[in-house]
Every structure is written in C-alpha cells, then in structure tokens.
Amino acid sequence: xxxxxxxxxxxxxxxxxxxxxVLDVENLSIEIPVVGGMLHAVDNISLHVExxxxxxxxxxxxxxxxxxxxxxxxxxxxxxxxxxxxxxxNDENILNFSEKQMSNVRGNKMGMIFQEPMSSLNxxxxxxxxxxxxxxxxxxxxxxxxxxxxxxxxxxVGIIPAEKRLRQYPxxxxxGLRQRVMIAMTLLCEPELIIADEPTTAxxxxxxxxxxxxxxxxxxDFNVGLIFITHDLGxxxxxxxxxxxxxxxxxxxxxxxxDIFDNPSxxxxxxxxxxxxxxxxxxxxxxxxxxxxxxxxxVGDFQGCRFSGRWGDAxxxxxxxxxxxxxxxxxxxxxxxxxxxxxxxRFCCEDCLKKSYIFDKRKAS
Amino acid sequence: xxxxxxxxxxxxxxxxxxxSFISFGLLYLSSDPAIAMAGETASDADIEAIRQLYGxxxxxxxxxxxxxQRAAAGDLGKSYYxxxxxxxxxxxxxxxxxxxxxxxxxFAILLSVPLGVAAAIRPNSLVDxxxxxxxxxxxxxxxxxxxxxxxxxxxxxxxxxxxxxxxxWLHFVMPTVVLGYYAAPAIMRLTRTGxxxxxxxxYIRTARAKGLRPPVVLFKHALRNAIIPVVSLAAVQFGxxxxxxxxxxxxxxxxxxxxLAWESITRNDLPTVxxxxxVFSLFYIVLTFFADLINAWLDPRIRIK
Numbered sequence: 001x002x003x004x005x006x007x008x009x010x011x012x013x014x015x016x017x018x019x020x021x022v023l024d025v026e027n028l029s030i031e032i033p034v035v036g037g038m039l040h041a042v043d044n045i046s047l048h049v050e051x052x053x054x055x056x057x058x059x060x061x062x063x064x065x066x067x068x069x070x071x072x073x074x075x076x077x078x079x080x081x082x083x084x085x086x087x088x089x090n091d092e093n094i095l096n097f098s099e100k101q102m103s104n105v106r107g108n109k110m111g112m113i114f115q116e117p118m119s120s121l122n123x124x125x126x127x128x129x130x131x132x133x134x135x136x137x138x139x140x141x142x143x144x145x146x147x148x149x150x151x152x153x154x155x156x157v158g159i160i161p162a163e164k165r166l167r168q169y170p171x172x173x174x175x176g177l178r179q180r181v182m183i184a185m186t187l188l189c190e191p192e193l194i195i196a197d198e199p200t201t202a203x204x205x206x207x208x209x210x211x212x213x214x215x216x217x218x219x220x221d222f223n224v225g226l227i228f229i230t231h232d233l234g235x236x237x238x239x240x241x242x243x244x245x246x247x248x249x250x251x252x253x254x255x256x257x258x259d260i261f262d263n264p265s266x267x268x269x270x271x272x273x274x275x276x277x278x279x280x281x282x283x284x285x286x287x288x289x290x291x292x293x294x295x296x297x298x299v300g301d302f303q304g305c306r307f308s309g310r311w312g313d314a315x316x317x318x319x320x321x322x323x324x325x326x327x328x329x330x331x332x333x334x335x336x337x338x339x340x341x342x343x344x345x346r347f348c349c350e351d352c353l354k355k356s357y358i359f360d361k362r363k364a365s
Numbered sequence: 366x367x368x369x370x371x372x373x374x375x376x377x378x379x380x381x382x383x384x385s386f387i388s389f390g391l392l393y394l395s396s397d398p399a400i401a402m403a404g405e406t407a408s409d410a411d412i413e414a415i416r417q418l419y420g421x422x423x424x425x426x427x428x429x430x431x432x433x434q435r436a437a438a439g440d441l442g443k444s445y446y447x448x449x450x451x452x453x454x455x456x457x458x459x460x461x462x463x464x465x466x467x468x469x470x471x472f473a474i475l476l477s478v479p480l481g482v483a484a485a486i487r488p489n490s491l492v493d494x495x496x497x498x499x500x501x502x503x504x505x506x507x508x509x510x511x512x513x514x515x516x517x518x519x520x521x522x523x524x525x526x527x528x529x530x531x532x533x534w535l536h537f538v539m540p541t542v543v544l545g546y547y548a549a550p551a552i553m554r555l556t557r558t559g560x561x562x563x564x565x566x567x568y569i570r571t572a573r574a575k576g577l578r579p580p581v582v583l584f585k586h587a588l589r590n591a592i593i594p595v596v597s598l599a600a601v602q603f604g605x606x607x608x609x610x611x612x613x614x615x616x617x618x619x620x621x622x623x624x625l626a627w628e629s630i631t632r633n634d635l636p637t638v639x640x641x642x643x644v645f646s647l648f649y650i651v652l653t654f655f656a657d658l659i660n661a662w663l664d665p666r667i668r669i670k
Contacts, residue, residue: 073574103578105576106575112574119568120570123568124589137576169666171666
C-alpha cells in the first residue's frame with residue numbers, strides 16, 4: 001500500500017514489552033438532549049490504552065471524538081448523559097467516582113491537552129502560578145522545591161530559558177510555546193494517561209512537527225499511555241501505535257497503525273485514506289478522493305444504516321476469506337480482519353457489509 | 366505598570382482640564398451672569414456695576430484662567446444665595462454624601478456580585494430566578510416609592526429605624542439600601558453575564574482538567590476575569606451615587622451634596638452649581654482612573670503590552 005511509506009519504522013522492543021492496561025473503557029455512550037430530540041453523539045464504543053502506547057482516535061468533525069475524551073475525564077457538559085459499563089484507570093474502577101474523587105484523578109493520574117493553546121491558559125495568571133497550583137493541588141509541593149520541578153519540566157519540553165518564561169503571562173507567549181507549557185503542566189504530576197485533543201491542529205505546520213516530536217519523545221521518557229485525537233492522518237501515521245477510526249459516534253475500524261494504513265478494510269477508512277494526496281502516486285490534475293454523501297443526523301432514534309449512500313466503490317473480497325464475524329450486538333456486527341488478531345471492523349447492518357464488499361465466489365472456489 | 370499609570374494620569378488630567386472649561390462655560394451658557402447676580406429688579410446701571418466688579422467684561426479666556434487659578438487654590442467663588450464660599454459649602458455637605466455613597470456602593474457590590482456568581486453557576490435555577498426577580502424589581506421600582514415603603518414599614522410600623530437626618534449610622538441604613546438597591550441590578554447582571562461567559566472558556570476547562578477544586582476554579586480562575594467589566598461599571602455607579610442621590614437625600618433629609626445641587630439649581634445659584642459640577646466631574650475622573658488601575662492589576666493584558 002501507498003501509505004506504508006509514511007510510517008515510522010517501529011522497533012520490536014516496543015511490541016514485545018510487557019503490556020499493562022492504563023485505561024479500559026467499555027460500552028461508552030453519550031447522549032445530549034437538543035431541540036428536536038436526543039443527540040446520540042457517541043454510540044456504544046469501547047477502547048483501551050496500554051502503558052507507553054499511543055492510541056489515535058481519528059474521525060471527522062462531529063464524529064464524537066472530543067466528547068469521548070471529555071467523557072473519560074468526566075468533564076462533559078452538564079446536560080450530556082454518559083452511560084458506560086466499565087471505566088478503569090490502572091485497574092482501578094473510576095466509573096462510580098464522586099466529583100471530588102475524580103478531581104483527585106484529573107491532572108494527577110490523567111491529564112489533558114487541548115486543541116486551542118491560545119485560549120487554554122488563563123490570561124490573568126503567570127505561567128509559574130498556573131503550573132505551581134497543579135503541584136500544590138496534587139502533590140502538596142510548594143515553595144522553591146515546586147519551582148525547581150516546574151523549571152525542570154519546562155526545560156524538558158524545550159522551553160529554555162525556563163526562568164524567564166515563568167514570570168510571563170500567556171499573551172506574551174507564541175502558540176507553540178503555550179502548547180509546550182500545557183504539555184509541561186500536564187506532565188508535572190507524572191500521569192498514567194494523557195489525552196491530547198487535537199493538540200497540533202491550531203499550530204502552523206513547522207511547530208506542529210516540533211510538538212509531535214516532543215510528545216513522542218516525552219511519551220517514551222515517561223512511559224505514559226496517550227490518547228491522541230486528530231483528524232489528520234499524516235499525524236496518525238507519525239505517532240500512533242494503534243488507531244481507532246470513528247464515524248458518526250461509532251468506532252468503525254480499529255487496529256494497529258499498520259493494519260489501518262496497509263489494509264484499510266472499512267469503506268470509511270478507505271475513503272479517508274483516499275482523500276490524502278500522496279506525492280508520486282497522484283498525477284497532476286487528478287482529482288482527490290472524497291467520500292460521497294453526508295453524515296446522517298444523529299438526533300432522535302436512529303434507524304437504518306449510518307453509512308447509507310456513502311459506500312463508494314465496493315471492495316472485492318474472496319467470500320469468507322478476508323473478514324470473519326467475531327461478535328454481534330444489537331447495534332453492530334464486528335468482524336475480524338484476516339492477518340491480524342487486533343484488527344477489527346464494524347458494520348451497523350448487513351446492507352453496509354454487502355455494499356462494501358463484492359463477494360467473489362469464483363475466486364474462493 | 367508605571368508607564369500605564371502615568372499614561373492614565375496624563376489622560377485624566379487632560380479630561381479634568383476639559384471638564385473645568387465646560388464647567389466654567391456653563392455660567393455663560395445659561396444667561397449673562399451679571400444679570401443673574403443682580404436679580405430681577407436690578408437696573409441696567411446695577412448690572413453694569415456688577416459686571417465691572419466681578420470682571421465679567423474681560424475677555425473670556427482671561428476670565429477662565431483667572432477662575433482656574435482660583436479654583437485650583439480651592440476658591441470656587443461665592444454662592445449667590447448663601448453668600449458664603451462655595452468650597453466651604455460643598456466641603457460641609459460632602460461628608461454626608463460620601464458616607465452614603467460609600468455605604469451604598471458597598472451594599473450594592475456585596476448584594477449583587479455573590480448573587481450574580483450564584484446565578485451564573487446554575488443558570489435558570491431557582492437562585493438565578495430569584496436573582497433575576499430581584500434585579501428586575503430593583504430596576505423597575507422608583508427609588509422614591511421604595512424609600513417611602515421602607516419608611517412606612519421599618520420606621521412607622523416597626524419603629525426600628527429613624528426616618529430622617531444624618532446623626533447616627535442608623536440614619537444611613539435606609540438611604541443605603543435604597544440607593545444601593547438601585548445600583549445593584551446592573552452590577553448583578555453584568556457579573557452573571559461575565560461569569561457565564563468566562564465559565565465556558567477553554568481556560569476554565571483547563572483548570573478543571575487540572576483537577577482544581579471548584580472554589581478555586583470559580584473564584585481564582587473565573588471571577589478574576591469576569592469582574593473586570595464590573596469594576597468599570599461600579600466606578601461609574603459610584604460616581605452617579607455621589608452626584609445623583611438627590612431623590613434619596615431629599616426623602617431622608619440628608620443634607621448632602623446632591624441635595625445642595627438640587628437646591629442651587631432651583632435657586633439659580635450658578636457658582637454653587639458650577640462648583641458642584643466641577644467637584645462631581647473630578648470625582649468621576651478619579652474613580653475612572655482608579656477603576657482603570659484596578660483593571661490593569663487584574664488583567665495583565667492591559668498592563669503589559
């Protein structure tokens with residue numbers, strides 16, 4: 001496949017390391033009451049992150065990826081309704097945590113980096129003030145010891161000289177610097193899990209590359225689980241270990257970064273990948289790929305196929321050879337893709353599966 | 366911060382100068398001051414004599430600088446009616462007005478800011494509804510009616526508070542409530558709007574994602590940013606209370622500067638009116654200056670460019 005060239009070369013050590021589950025979420029749904037009914041923003045998704053692993057959640061705007069991250073932090077807007085069967089952080093069940101217990105977890109064991117560095121820091125307080133308060137809140141470290149830790153952390157994220165930046169206010173820093181401050185602030189308490197919600201989207205391309213490199217490095221140093229939310233497949237290829245592709249509130253395909261880029265099996269993933277221009281592969285003037293149709297409205301009781309009309313060109317499949325039914329629920333059918341144990345695709349209905357694949361019995365025989 | 370303060374100070378001085386010129390000009394806008402001074406039965410010769418005596422026949426700029434010089438030294442001329450120094454007259458009345466103003470603005474802030482914050486935390490809740498009701502009432506009730514009602518209930522029926530005068534602090538309770546309650550709605554609604562806006566910002570989400578306790582998020586991170594426009598409004602309200610508490614001062618027979626202004630206007634006592642306008646304007650300028658300083662202290666984006 002064309003996309004393999006984008007991928008970094010993974011070392012075997014990472015894959016062979018003892019895995020330890022940092023986050024485990026099962027059957028998460030988010031509903032938001034809106035005018036005209038209930039918006040089913042996230043529909044029954046499950047995900048998990050291992051220590052030191054990067055899980056990328058990919059999808060277009062409005063597919064529910066940001067809400068998913070807020071749901072994990074328990075920071076959803078008040079009117080949103082979260083239902084989830086299991087939510088554990090480091091084997092500790094955090095599902096029934098009170099607001100007070102959750103606030104002990106947030107910023108401590110679980111940190112979040114947001115999309116907008118320009119507005120994510122409080123304009124009225126210095127960098128020092130905003131970083132120190134995290135330390136005093138969770139670690140009870142104050143005074144010069146705390147200041148030393150903050151300076152160390154700022155230097156780790158490449159803010160040198162850190163001393164000078166400490167006394168500055170957010171409006172005196174560039175977007176890239178602010179995002180570095182956010183990252184440093186998130187790492188201060190050495191969390192187990194970091195959720196980064198499109199942390200590079202608002203930055204220009206060169207800064208984007210720097211921040212990505214920085215995050216990759218830090219993730220290795222701190223051995224932390226990372227959920228990286230993005231709509232940029234280039235970024236995914238760069239940073240992900242595993243990928244979950246979200247569409248209309250559901251995870252339609254998940255697998256290792258190699259599974260997804262080498263063998264995209266859901267028509268939506270294939271559509272997404274065909275939208276990226278690949279230098280050398282695409283001829284001058286050739287139109288870019290696109291996914292036909294529109295995302296359906298998720299307001300009200302959803303009936304029928306979420307992917308209706310968006311299948312594009314069906315994929316040839318040797319009947320029963322490429323994918324195998326793994327599990328069924330009342331909402332979807334999950335198939336295992338041949339060649340990888342962890343590569344799963346989900347179809348909301350039979351129709352979807354049939355229109356996505358042409359079953360070729362001649363080749364099968 | 367020093368640069369900012371100096372800049373604001375220079376601006377305030379400039380505004381003060383402009384205001385002084387307008388205040389001076391007021392004497393000439395209304396009518397010929399010599400005629401006003403001489404009274405209705407004066408002959409042309411009398412008027413001319415007064416014009417000579419007070420120097421009204423000199424060029425207007427000369428008169429202005431002369432007046433400015435004397436005003437700067439604290440001499441605002443003599444009242445037509447009282448025949449005493451205007452500055453002494455104002456100085457005598459000002460403490461009452463200042464006491465009332467300070468009490469009323471403090472009352473207004475203590476009432477409206479917590480209520481505004483509480484309303485913003487839970488929009489459309491019972492607290493919010495009550496706050497809205499109170500502010501609509503405050504906005505709609507004419508203060509003279511509210512004052513009379515208070516007198517009827519608290520003084521006449523319950524005999525708790527004195528009806529008029531300014532001898533003890535008890536005399537100031539009802540005027541404070543009436544004047545403060547009139548200023549509270551605007552402050553409350555602005556606090557509420559500001560808090561609602563700030564609470565939905567990204568940096569509040571960050572503060573919560575850091576695991577900070579709700580009071581810290583609310584009072585450290587949110588209120589400090591939400592209160593900035595409120596400071597400016599409160600300064601203007603305070604200035605208004607000093608100059609515009611005429612109704613309240615009249616009802617409660619507090620002989621303050623507002624009452625003096627009303628008296629002087631009805632008596633055509635122009636030097637007193639002029640002096641009061643100058644003093645009130647200077648108050649406004651000083652208050653705005655301090656509000657700007659407070660805001661600069663609250664918001665580094667104002668003080669550090």
